[in-house]
Amino acid sequence: MVGQIATILVAQFALGVELPIPAMAFVVLCLVGLNIFDHFRLWLQPAVTKTEIFFELLLDVGALTVQLYLSGGAANPFISLYLLQVILGAVLLETWATWTLVAVTSACFVFLTAVNVELAVPHQHEMNFLNLHIQGMFICFVLAAILLVFFVTRINRNLVARDTGLAALRQQSAEEELVVRMGLLASGAAHELGTPLTTVSVILNDWQRMPELQANPEICEDIEEMQGQVLRCKEILSKILASSGEARGESAAPTTVVRFFDGMVAEWQANRMPPAVSYANEFAPDHAIASDIVLKQSLVNVLDNAADASPHWVGITVRRDQDDMVLIVDDRGPGFPEVMLAVVGKPYQTTKTGPGSGLGLFLLANVVRKLGGSVAARNRAEGGASVMVRLPIARLSVEPIRVG
Structure with a gap:
């Protein structure tokens, strides 16, 4: 929009070309309204589909067609700005949408060769018209180059950010898969260790009731210590099973x-x-x-x-x-x-x-x-x-x- 306004002002006041300013300003205002609507829509829903991008580019093509119709049609050097929408479509859209943009812009070009509002050039002789056309082509070239660098750079930055996000998600998925494997391993080990711990506990209880061992205080103390450690091992295994979701009836x-x-x-x-x-x-x-x-x-x-x-x-x-x-x-x-x-x-x-x-x-x-x-x-x-x-x-x- 800034580029359109600057171009209209340069053509009107620097090059002396008479343009239908009110009608062209109305097109710019429509684009302003469209951008305000887009920003509000992005605020409500940040995700944008390729179909939406396709229709946005078609609206840009329509606005450019109206501006060219009001300023000489196909004779206007800014006719090559159609390539901007085609290039953006080739980068952002699917193949069918890009070829649709090529067909639409080509049809608009043909339409503007036959139907347009003739430019009011200051001096209607051939050499002066060619000079104005070359000047317009230069302005169009600079404008298109600036817009392409701006848009393509932004697109590349977005693509890099997307790839970085995908890499982070892949890394997170791999780490979570490792956690799952470790959890399954811990759960399996807890099940396997439960049986020998129960056996050790039974043997310790039998030892504790044996008269010859009860007569030795040091051995009784060692057996009590071993029972405490076995109980602690069972508690640890219970926590492992609870953390893996295998304990029943237990909640936080x-x-x-x-x-x-x-x-x-x-x-x-x-x-x-x-x-x-x-x-x-x-x-x-x-x-x-x-x-x-x-x-x-x-x-x-x-x-x-x-x-x-x-x-x-x-x-x-x-x-x-x-x-x-x-x-x-x-x-x-x-x-x-x-x-x-x-x-x-x-x-x-x-x-x-x-x-x-x-x-x-x-x-x-x-x-x-x-x-x-x-x-x-x-x-x-x-x-x-x-x-x-x-x-x-x-x-x-x-x-x-x-x-x-």
Whole structure:
């Protein structure tokens, strides 16, 4: 539209060509109205079909045809602007639509050779008309070149953004497939381990009732410790089966943010027994949520990673940031290599050795992403690493708690 207005003004006032300004201005106003409608439609529904693009280009061809009809028809040097719609159609549309545009623009060209409003050229002699025509062709060339660069560059940028989005979706799909495979493997292992654990439990119960073993306090203490460890293994297997959806009659228990993190940290300390933990739960006001077993286990993996990297101290902070709950886990270990910071949440990225390493943050990132949250990692200025988990409260919310 800006190009049309500029061209009309140059032809009218710089080249001295008399043009039907009111009629041509009405066409430009129609295009303004069409663009306003398009922007409103995009605001309501961002997705655009190729059929819509095709009809938009036909409307542009119609507007250009009217403008050329009012300004000399096929003799107007701007007749070559029809190629702009054809080129855009070839880039954006299917083959049939592009050839339809070729046929329509060709028909319009033929129509304008016979029907048009003759241009009022200042001096009607051949040489002057040719000079004006060449000047018009130059303006048309510059305008078409600018528009083509503008539109094609935008189209290429959109295509690159689309390809980047598709690559990200493919990567996410591959990662989720890996999570599914790991879940099936864990579920199968849990089923397989259930039988030998039950056998060990039965044998320990038999030993506990044997008189010759009951007479030895040290052996009785060892048997009780072994029974406790077997019970803990059964609880872990139950959690694995529950997280894979195989436990029946169990659902996410209602709790609050404060109780969820307090219980998780207390349980982790009891099992892991780290020498020094700095825990601060600053979340306020409290909020009712559903206790998610998978999320809890994923967060415990982060605590384990911090304890592995920094056996003598782990810092845990829970706070509220508007509508998000934030967990920050700090350690005083060697920190993350710079190459790892750029790929946090990708599988098998770790500073540890051994099978299964590098899956803790990957599993956490997948669980948190499904809940609409995010995971970020950095190296602390005073040494060590820091992992921040941000989760929207609404995704785990049960009902608000009235505080005060």
